Amino acid sequence: MSTTPKLRVAIIGAGPAGLGAAIEFAKLPFVDVRVYEQARDLREVGAGISIQHNTWRMLDVLGVYDNINPKDLFRSADGHAVQHRNGRTGELLLSKGQDGTPPRYLHARTLRSVLQQALLKGVDKSKLRLSSRLTKITELPSQTFSLLFEDGHTDEVDLLVGADGVRSVVRQFIYPDHTLKYMGMTAYRALADANDILSIPDFPDAVTFWHGPADRFYTCNLNNNVYEIAARVPQTADAAPVSWGQDANVEEFKWRYKDFSPMLQSVLDKIKIVKKFALFSGPRLSRVISHGRIALIGDASHPLSGAFGAGAGFALEDVYVLTRAVKWAHGRGLPISEGLELFDKVRAPHYADMYTILDGYGKSDGTVKKTAGFDEAVEVIVAEKWNDDHQWLYHYGVEEVWRKTYEAEDARRGKVDGDRDRTTGGGEVASSRL
Numbered sequence: 063m064s065t066t067p068k069l070r071v072a073i074i075g076a077g078p079a080g081l082g083a084a085i086e087f088a089k090l091p092f093v094d095v096r097v098y099e100q101a102r103d104l105r106e107v108g109a110g111i112s113i114q115h116n117t118w119r120m121l122d123v124l125g126v127y128d129n130i131n132p133k134d135l136f137r138s139a140d141g142h143a144v145q146h147r148n149g150r151t152g153e154l155l156l157s158k159g160q161d162g163t164p165p166r167y168l169h170a171r172t173l174r175s176v177l178q179q180a181l182l183k184g185v186d187k188s189k190l191r192l193s194s195r196l197t198k199i200t201e202l203p204s205q206t207f208s209l210l211f212e213d214g215h216t217d218e219v220d221l222l223v224g225a226d227g228v229r230s231v232v233r234q235f236i237y238p239d240h241t242l243k244y245m246g247m248t249a250y251r252a253l254a255d256a257n258d259i260l261s262i263p264d265f266p267d268a269v270t271f272w273h274g275p276a277d278r279f280y281t282c283n284l285n286n287n288v289y290e291i292a293a294r295v296p297q298t299a300d301a302a303p304v305s306w307g308q309d310a311n312v313e314e315f316k317w318r319y320k321d322f323s324p325m326l327q328s329v330l331d332k333i334k335i336v337k338k339f340a341l342f343s344g345p346r347l348s349r350v351i352s353h354g355r356i357a358l359i360g361d362a363s364h365p366l367s368g369a370f371g372a373g374a375g376f377a378l379e380d381v382y383v384l385t386r387a388v389k390w391a392h393g394r395g396l397p398i399s400e401g402l403e404l405f406d407k408v409r410a411p412h413y414a415d416m417y418t419i420l421d422g423y424g425k426s427d428g429t430v431k432k433t434a435g436f437d438e439a440v441e442v443i444v445a446e447k448w449n450d451d452h453q454w455l456y457h458y459g460v461e462e463v464w465r466k467t468y469e470a471e472d473a474r475r476g477k478v479d480g481d482r483d484r485t486t487g488g489g490e491v492a493s494s495r496l
C-alpha cells in the first residue's frame with residue numbers, strides 16, 4: 063500500500079463550480095477532497111437557468127447527465143435556442159436555431175434547483191461541510207494553506223480551489239485590490255403558472271426576448287406548470303439592494319413596459335412571485351491561479367454576473383481543465399503548480415475573450431441611441447446586439463483545447479517526459495473520463 067500522503071484539496075463553495083469540482087476531484091485516487099459551503103442547507107434561488115450545449119457536454123463528462131429528468135426541462139418544439147420579438151407588435155425578428163447540435167445537447171431551460179440536485183447527486187456528501195463560511199486564509203511556510211471558518215473550524219490544505227462565486231473570499235486573498243461594482247442593473251426573476259400564461263391568446267410557448275427601445279424581458283416555460291419572466295432593469299447605485307434574492311414586487315418593473323402589447327401586459331399581470339438580484343461585476347483577472355496552489359473556478363474566476371447565460375457551463379469547463387491539469391502534473395511527477403499553469407493557460411484567455419465581447423456590446427449601444435421610434439429602435443437592437451457571433455462560446459470544445467495544450471507542453475518538455483506512461487499522466491484522449 064502506498065504511504066504517499068494524499069493531496070489535500072479544499073473547495074470553497076458548493077454552487078455549480080464547487081459541486082462539479084467535488085465530483086471530478088473525487089475521481090482522482092491521489093486526492094483527499096473536501097467542500098466547504100457557507101449556507102446552512104443547499105437550496106437554489108433565482109428561478110430558471112439555461113443549460114447550453116457546453117453545459118450538457120460537461121454534465122455528461124461528470125457522469126451526472128442522467129440525473130436530470132427530461133420532464134423537468136423545457137425544450138422548444140421547433141428546436142430554436144432563443145427568439146427575439148418586438149414587444150409592441152409581437153413580430154418575430156430573430157430565431158436562433160441549433161444546427162449541428164446533437165439532440166442530447168439541445169438548449170434547455172429548467173429550474174436552477176434541478177441542475178443543482180443533478181450535481182449534488184454525484185457528490186459524496188461526507189465530503190461536504192455546510193455552515194462553513196471561510197473567513198481567513200493564511201499561507202504557511204510549508205507552502206500549504208491554513209483555512210479558518212466562521213464557526214472556528216480550521217483546515218490545512220495543499221490546494222485551495224475558490225469556487226465561492228462572484229463575491230469570492232479566495233479571490234480577495236489573491237487580489238486584495240480587486241473590487242466589484244454595481245452594474246447599474248438589477249435582475250428581476252418572476253414566476254407564474256404556465257397554465258395562466260399559455261391561456262393568453264397568441265402567446266408563443268417559446269424561449270423569447272421581448273424587446274423595446276430601452277428595455278426587454280424574457281419569457282420561458284420551465285415545465286411542471288412553472289413559467290418564468292425575467293427582466294434586467296437599470297437602477298441607480300443608491301437604489302441597488304445589496305442582498306441577493308430579495309423579495310420584490312412586479313410594480314417595481316412593470317411600468318417600464320407600458321408601451322408593450324396588451325398580450326405582454328397580461329403576461330406581467332399573471333406573475334405570482336418576484337425576486338430581485340442586484341448585479342455586480344468586476345474587472346478581468348489577469349490570472350486565475352496564484353501562489354502555485356490556488357485556483358479560481360466559476361464566477362470567482364470571472365465576475366461577470368451571468369453574462370451569456372452559460373455561467374454554469376463555464377464553471378464546469380473550469381472544473382474539467384483544473385482536474386485534468388492536476389492529474390497531468392501528478393502523473394508526470396511534477397509539482398501541482400505546473401498543472402495550475404496549464405489550467406491558467408487554457409482558461410484565462412477564454413475569459414479574456416468574453417470580456418472583449420462585452421466591451422463590444424457597450425460600443426454597439428451608441429448606434430442604438432441615435433435611432434428613433436419603437437419599432438425601428440428594436441430592429442436595430444436585435445440586428446446589432448443580438449445577432450451576435452459569440453455562439454462559439456456554447457459550442458466551445460474544452461476537451462480538445464485541453465488536449466492540445468498538454469500535448470504541446472509535453473512536446474516542449476521533450477521526449478523524456480513525453481514518454482511517460484500516458485494512462486497515469488492525464489494524457490488521455492480528449493473525450494475520455496478521469
Ligand SMILES: Cc1cc2nc3c(=O)[nH]c(=O)nc-3n(C[C@H](O)[C@H](O)[C@H](O)COP(=O)(O)OP(=O)(O)OC[C@H]3O[C@@H](n4cnc5c(N)ncnc54)[C@H](O)[C@@H]3O)c2cc1C
Pocket residue numbers: 074075076077078079080098099100101110111112113117194195196197225226227228229230231249339359360361362367368369371372373374375377
Ligand atoms: C441573473 C442571472 C442569470 C443567470 N442565468 C444563467 C443561465 O441561464 N445559465 C447559466 O449557466 N448560468 C447563468 N447564470 C450564471 C450562473 O448562475 C453562475 O455562473 C453560476 O452559478 C456560477 O457558479 P459558481 O459555483 O461559480 O458560483 P455560485 O453559484 O455563486 O456559488 C458559489 C457558492 O459559494 C458559496 N460561498 C461564497 N462565499 C463563501 C465563503 N466565504 N465560504 C463558503 N462558501 C462560500 C455560496 O454560498 C455559493 O453557494 C446567471 C447568473 C445571473 C446572475
